[in-house]
Amino acid sequence: MTTQLFVPKFRVDECLAQVKECLEKGWTGMGFKTVEIEDRWKEYTGLPHAHFLSSATAGLHLAFEVLKRKHGWQDGDEVISTSLTFVSTNHAIKYAGLTPVFADVDKYLCLDPEAILDKITTRTRAVVFVGLGGNTGQLDKVAQICKEKGIALVLDAAHMAGTRYRGKHIGYNADVTVFSFQAVKNMPTADSGMICFKEQSDDELARKLTWLGINKDTYARTAAQGAYKWKYDVEDLGFKYHGNSIMAGLALVSLKYLDNDNSYRRQISKWYRDELNGVEGIEIVPVAEGCESSTHLLQLRLERRDGLLVFLNEKGVYPGVHYTDNSEYEMYKDCGQCKNSVKASNEIISLPMHVGLSKNEVDKVSCLVKEFLKG
Ligand SMILES: Cc1ncc(COP(=O)(O)O)c(C=O)c1O
Structure with a gap:
């Protein structure tokens, strides 16, 4: 699957x-x-x-x-x-x-x-x-x-x-x-x-x-x-x-289901955080104090991001990257390069996040992330 x-x-x-x-x-x-x-x-x-x-x-x-x-x-x-x-x-x-x-x-x-x-x-x-x-x-x-x-x-x-x-x-x-x-x-x-x-x-x-x-x-x-x-x-x-x-x-x-869906997204985010918070080598992008986020994305940061992408793909898990730093594009090479943005762009990975995910799937993805980090 x-x-x-x-x-x-x-x-x-x-x-x-x-x-x-x-x-x-x-x-x-x-x-x-x-x-x-x-x-x-x-x-x-x-x-x-x-x-x-x-x-x-x-x-x-x-x-x-x-x-x-x-x-x-x-x-x-x-x-x-x-x-x-x-x-x-x-x-x-x-x-x-x-x-x-x-x-x-x-x-x-x-x-x-x-x-x-x-x-x-x-x-x-x-x-x-x-x-x-x-x-x-x-x-x-x-x-x-x-x-x-x-x-x-x-x-x-x-x-x-x-x-x-x-x-x-x-x-x-x-x-x-x-x-x-x-x-x-x-x-x-x-x-x-x-x-x-x-x-x-x-x-x-x-x-x-x-x-x-x-x-x-x-x-x-x-x-x-x-x-x-x-x-x-x-x-x-x-x-x-x-x-x-x-x-x-x-x-x-x-719209009728938006609040329910977002609250399930926050639940998924909590499951990921419970499994992955404090794991050496990764950081979960924090949500600002006072923010009840729609949780469209759940983003991790790690130095070996590209390796994790390949590893997860091999296991049938398809994460994403949001986003490539726009200064890398021809269109935006003259708009200035920002240190933190460029660094983040090379470290971020968005884990599966949608309301069809079960706790088992979230656990499976979290385990795979941990397995990769041990390797
Ligand atoms: C940050 C951001 N701004 C704007 C857009 C554009 O949205 P739309 O696809 O509705 O034009 C997107 C879509 O992915 C986005 O992620």
């Missing part, structure tokens, strides 16, 4: 019922279900605005695009980011014509507030904070720095659906928070995401930009009366980034 890194759990009958409803209604695009998931997401997170999207990558681009227009940022203005992330985070900065500047990470593998302070220049406009694996790291301190320095805070919460900090769902202290509901995330659909702006005017601009700059969505036009219901204006060079009702239907089902 093999043990995979991620296996999404879909409640198939409930998902099919959602899809059936869309098909029977003859409405699969943006509309009734996208509105419903936006409402449910606002209720769930307590965030004031939520707009359902085709992906978090689209959302991150939109975040920078909206803030750039609002504040009149210039091309080439700087955004402090991490190199220990999926490339979407940094591509999004570049899509908006801005420049990523890498700052180093802390023991949580999230941006280190001190390192951010070192990178602030007169051209710094924003920080993008990635809650790696669902961890909040030192997000509160970073938010405080952004406030004091008058720079925007974008939260890449692709791994953070359901993460709470001191009892409150994350996103409350960012200018904009972007979630991913991609196929293997902890709140899976196939591909979709959510963007949550703090300000209503930003949410309004984002809605216009996700539908090509058109000033009314199709649903509103269909609901409108009279001979001019087809008419609209195009006020901006927007994008095709909005979500659709099929994905929203899957998201509604995933």
Whole structure:
């Protein structure tokens, strides 16, 4: 039997019922279900605005695009980011014509507030904070720095659906928070995401930009009366980034189980920690004090990481690496290299983490890790 890194759990009958409803209604695009998931997401997170999207990558681009227009940022203005992330985070900065500047990470593998302070220049406009694996790291301190320095805070919460900090769902202290509901995330659909702006005017601009700059969505036009219901204006060079009702239907089902699923993930994390904490030669990436993490990832650090990857593969266990330091990529070789990020990138391994894992499987993986370390 093999043990995979991620296996999404879909409640198939409930998902099919959602899809059936869309098909029977003859409405699969943006509309009734996208509105419903936006409402449910606002209720769930307590965030004031939520707009359902085709992906978090689209959302991150939109975040920078909206803030750039609002504040009149210039091309080439700087955004402090991490190199220990999926490339979407940094591509999004570049899509908006801005420049990523890498700052180093802390023991949580999230941006280190001190390192951010070192990178602030007169051209710094924003920080993008990635809650790696669902961890909040030192997000509160970073938010405080952004406030004091008058720079925007974008939260890449692709791994953070359901993460709470001191009892409150994350996103409350960012200018904009972007979630991913991609196929293997902890709140899976196939591909979709959510963007949550703090300000209503930003949410309004984002809605216009996700539908090509058109000033009314199709649903509103269909609901409108009279001979001019087809008419609209195009006020901006927007994008095709909005979500659709099929994905929203899957998201509604995933959201219903999110808290239960995340709590089982935390149980799995505890089982791993009980087995592996204190074992010589490895370190488990800690969860920040006060953070109830979605636990999208369970990451170990060890010097012989590559050897462990091969060993586990040979035993039918398929871990992952989140992530290769982005400064190694041609696209990002000029954004600065950060010592801790590069070191971490060579040491981290993500063990299987999904709600289909049993305690036996977690024990089996933990035993294999220990066996490797003895060898
Ligand atoms: C940290 C991070 N940011 C952004 C994204 C992009 O998410 P999506 O696949 O929904 O575009 C991902 C996806 O893997 C991610 O891990």
